[in-house]
Amino acid sequence: MSDLRRADARYDGQSGPIFGLALRVAFLTLITLGIYRFWGKTRIRRYVWSSAELDGDRFEYTGTGLEKFLGFLLAVVFLAIYLGLVQIVLTFLGLGLLTEPETEAQMVAQALAFNLTFLSVVPFILFAIYRARRYKLARTRWRGIRFGMEKGAWGYVWRAIGHYALTILTLGVLLPRQSFKLEEYMTNRMWFGDTRFVQGGKWTALYGAMTHLFVGLGLMILAGAAGVALQSEVLGAALGGLGYIWFLYGFLHYRVQSFAYLTSHKRLGDEIAMDARPQTGTILLTYIVGGIVIGVAGAIFAGLLVRVGAMGMGGAMNGAPDASTYAAIALVAIGYVALILGVGAAATALITQPVIAHYVNTFSVLNVDAVQAIHQRAADSGADAEGFADALDIGGAI
Amino acid sequence: MQGQGTFFDGRTAGRHQVQVGLSPDRQALVIAGDSLDAPLRWPLADLRALSDHGGEKDLVLTRHMDTDDESPRDPARLVLRDPALIDWILRTRPSLHKSDLRAGAKRRILRNAALALGALALMLLVILPGLADIMARVIPRDTEERFGRAVTAQMERFLGADERGALVCDHAQGRAALDKMVARLTDGRDLGYDLRVQVFDHPMLNAFAAPGGYVVLVRGLIDKAQGPDAVAAVLAHEIAHVVNRDATRNALRAAGSAGILSLILGDVAGGAVLVAVADQVLNSAYSRKAERTADAYALTMLNDAGISSAGFGAFFDTLAEQEAGLSLPEYLSTHPITAERAQAARDNAAAQGATTPVLTDAEWQALRRICG
Numbered sequence: 001m002s003d004l005r006r007a008d009a010r011y012d013g014q015s016g017p018i019f020g021l022a023l024r025v026a027f028l029t030l031i032t033l034g035i036y037r038f039w040g041k042t043r044i045r046r047y048v049w050s051s052a053e054l055d056g057d058r059f060e061y062t063g064t065g066l067e068k069f070l071g072f073l074l075a076v077v078f079l080a081i082y083l084g085l086v087q088i089v090l091t092f093l094g095l096g097l098l099t100e101p102e103t104e105a106q107m108v109a110q111a112l113a114f115n116l117t118f119l120s121v122v123p124f125i126l127f128a129i130y131r132a133r134r135y136k137l138a139r140t141r142w143r144g145i146r147f148g149m150e151k152g153a154w155g156y157v158w159r160a161i162g163h164y165a166l167t168i169l170t171l172g173v174l175l176p177r178q179s180f181k182l183e184e185y186m187t188n189r190m191w192f193g194d195t196r197f198v199q200g201g202k203w204t205a206l207y208g209a210m211t212h213l214f215v216g217l218g219l220m221i222l223a224g225a226a227g228v229a230l231q232s233e234v235l236g237a238a239l240g241g242l243g244y245i246w247f248l249y250g251f252l253h254y255r256v257q258s259f260a261y262l263t264s265h266k267r268l269g270d271e272i273a274m275d276a277r278p279q280t281g282t283i284l285l286t287y288i289v290g291g292i293v294i295g296v297a298g299a300i301f302a303g304l305l306v307r308v309g310a311m312g313m314g315g316a317m318n319g320a321p322d323a324s325t326y327a328a329i330a331l332v333a334i335g336y337v338a339l340i341l342g343v344g345a346a347a348t349a350l351i352t353q354p355v356i357a358h359y360v361n362t363f364s365v366l367n368v369d370a371v372q373a374i375h376q377r378a379a380d381s382g383a384d385a386e387g388f389a390d391a392l393d394i395g396g397a398i
Numbered sequence: 399m400q401g402q403g404t405f406f407d408g409r410t411a412g413r414h415q416v417q418v419g420l421s422p423d424r425q426a427l428v429i430a431g432d433s434l435d436a437p438l439r440w441p442l443a444d445l446r447a448l449s450d451h452g453g454e455k456d457l458v459l460t461r462h463m464d465t466d467d468e469s470p471r472d473p474a475r476l477v478l479r480d481p482a483l484i485d486w487i488l489r490t491r492p493s494l495h496k497s498d499l500r501a502g503a504k505r506r507i508l509r510n511a512a513l514a515l516g517a518l519a520l521m522l523l524v525i526l527p528g529l530a531d532i533m534a535r536v537i538p539r540d541t542e543e544r545f546g547r548a549v550t551a552q553m554e555r556f557l558g559a560d561e562r563g564a565l566v567c568d569h570a571q572g573r574a575a576l577d578k579m580v581a582r583l584t585d586g587r588d589l590g591y592d593l594r595v596q597v598f599d600h601p602m603l604n605a606f607a608a609p610g611g612y613v614v615l616v617r618g619l620i621d622k623a624q625g626p627d628a629v630a631a632v633l634a635h636e637i638a639h640v641v642n643r644d645a646t647r648n649a650l651r652a653a654g655s656a657g658i659l660s661l662i663l664g665d666v667a668g669g670a671v672l673v674a675v676a677d678q679v680l681n682s683a684y685s686r687k688a689e690r691t692a693d694a695y696a697l698t699m700l701n702d703a704g705i706s707s708a709g710f711g712a713f714f715d716t717l718a719e720q721e722a723g724l725s726l727p728e729y730l731s732t733h734p735i736t737a738e739r740a741q742a743a744r745d746n747a748a749a750q751g752a753t754t755p756v757l758t759d760a761e762w763q764a765l766r767r768i769c770g
Contacts (some may be wrong), residue, residue, distance in 0.1 A: 048452070
């Protein structure tokens with residue numbers, strides 16, 4: 001086995017180009033009242049995909065803005081009818097519960113009635129999650145060969161609802177089982193060319209990734225106990241705060257490390273294996289540093305705007321507003337819009353892209369030479385091309 | 399022109415090292431390599447490059463071709479890294495970044511857009527109002543009353559009440575005057591609801607009807623009204639809303655359309671504002687009709703009770719003055735142009751028979767002091 005060649009993935013996208021691209025896209029999206037977003041998302045994905053390479057060959061994103069727009073329009077047809085009917089019917093039924101809540105039970109019932117509207121879209125959100133991954137894979141190529149995913153969104157919906165229910169009922173104890181089984185369902189339907197991916201490993205191994213969640217939880221319980229036993233609110237609050245922060249870190253750690261485990265235990269066909277070693281600390285640091293840089297730069301820019309605005313207002317106070325006052329007001333308005341667009345683009349360049357870069361740079365493929373035997377697969381129409389995901393506003397930055 | 403390149407044939411994941419050169423007739427790129435069965439010929443006019451490409455030093459070429467792909471492109475890719483070759487291609491091939499639409503793309507855009515707009519229009523303008531209408535009719539009376547109580551309480555909180563009933567004015571003589579006014583307006587009329595008319599202690603010039611027979615007059619309205627007839631007219635108008643179940647119908651319709659609007663507009667920057675504005679526009683389209691109907695009903699009530707509608711007209715003039723400074727376009731405001739409504743009230747007054755004031759002077763003064 002030792003002579004099997006290992007190929008490391010590499011990400012070489014730079015902050016400058018993607019910032020420029022994200023800014024242009026955000027501006028065009030604004031002036032087209034949101035319609036350009038389908039093309040904008042496509043362009044950013046093309047840049048990100050093609051900045052990642054494996055064994056010297058770059059990935060390619062082949063999705064189009066037009067198909068996304070068409071998919072969105074179809075999703076709107078469906079969701080408008082569904083959401084409109086569900087909401088009006090639920091409101092009608094919920095009115096029976098809508099009272100000044102006098103008892104605890106009424107309060108719970110009322111809260112539930114309002115959340116039913118949200119619950120009614122959960123199946124479609126899950127449906128959209130599966131469809132979005134299928135679409136992304138269908139539009140990803142490497143060495144000219146398509147990735148792909150089988151149909152199976154509804155199977156995912158029912159399984160996910162079942163797993164979520166189990167996780168909630170067991171107060172999160174079965175979270176690793178949920179993560180594993182759902183990823184397994186998807187992975188076993190994923191293909192590269194004519195070769196299928198297979199999820200290996202076992203769900204209980206994911207408990208290792210939960211360590212920090214347990215530490216955080218333990219600290220919070222300890223804080224409660226210590227606060228009561230020692231009659232010390234300060235100690236209780238300090239320990240509790242620490243536990244809470246630890247718990248949040250635990251969530252990030254779980255997300256990153258469960259991804260690492262699940263990816264490292266995927267195989268492509270019988271011969272090709274994968275290895276992923278992202279570091280939670282690096283990702284956390286990326287968020288913190290990126291957040292600070294964007295925050296400081298944004299604050300400086302906002303400060304400048306305020307000064308320009310104050311100068312304009314000063315002109316207006318000293319008599320009739322003249323041309324320079326209007327110019328100052330216009331400048332502030334433009335600056336404000338630029339600030340919002342700039343912060344978004346900076347987040348893509350300084351947070352989203354570095355995080356992706358880290359995931360790519362810590363990924364390797366074992367026995368990469370075996371891919372030469374892999375053949376092309378048929379094109380996938382892409383179904384709704386993420387139309388549902390877009391309409392339901394899920395899917396994140398990229 | 400000659401150079402090296404990497405070629406992927408779009409059939410297997412194998413990599414081909416190839417020689418790239420111009421054909422003798424200078425009309426095509428010739429791609430040749432040991433691992434290729436035969437040299438390939440890509441006409442120059444069909445060459446397309448991948449755009450927004452991350453690798454700054456390479457150029458990835460494909461060609462325009464009618465395939466099953468998402469774009470009309472050959473699945474094969476030619477990766478060039480030779481700067482001189484890349485430079486030559488970029489210089490001589492201006493159509494490299496042309497995006498080729500498949501035949502029928504425009505028709506598909508139009509079809510899907512028409513479907514989406516049609517579905518939205520059907521839902522927002524036909525199905526939801528229709529459903530709301532039916533539901534407002536079949537909703538159980540006590541459910542509607544509970545809903546009305548909740549809405550009234552919500553309004554009271556909105557006006558600044560810390561607890562329920564904090565803003566309710568119940569000075570005994572004022573209350574008696576108000577009850578007399580209600581009794582005179584509704585005498586011999588089956589409204590279908592037990593009316594619950596309240597006055598809230600707040601300077602706002604307003605009145606509203608909540609579901610299930612709840613009517614609220616805000617103190618500012620009584621303060622600004624020139625006489626009891628004007629208050630009676632406004633009260634009649636709100637009672638008309640109660641009879642027509644406008645509040646219930648509106649709440650149901652808005653519940654249905656809110657989700658749809660945020661679905662379409664939620665993604666745009668400032669989407670929440672757009673949703674609010676769109677909802678307002680939609681809402682006003684219905685309420686304008688509802689307001690006219692309620693006005694007509696109110697005038698009938700005033701005529702039957704022998705109360706002059708001149709006060710109603712005067713009240714509209716007061717409203718018009720209030721709105722003069724900061725007037726919303728008609729379609730954005732929930733009330734139709736007030737001058738037009740004032741004229742309707744005055745026309746009615748001119749045709750009315752004998753009328754008597756709805757309250758005596760003493761009663762009117764009592765009503766004005768209902769909040770103490």
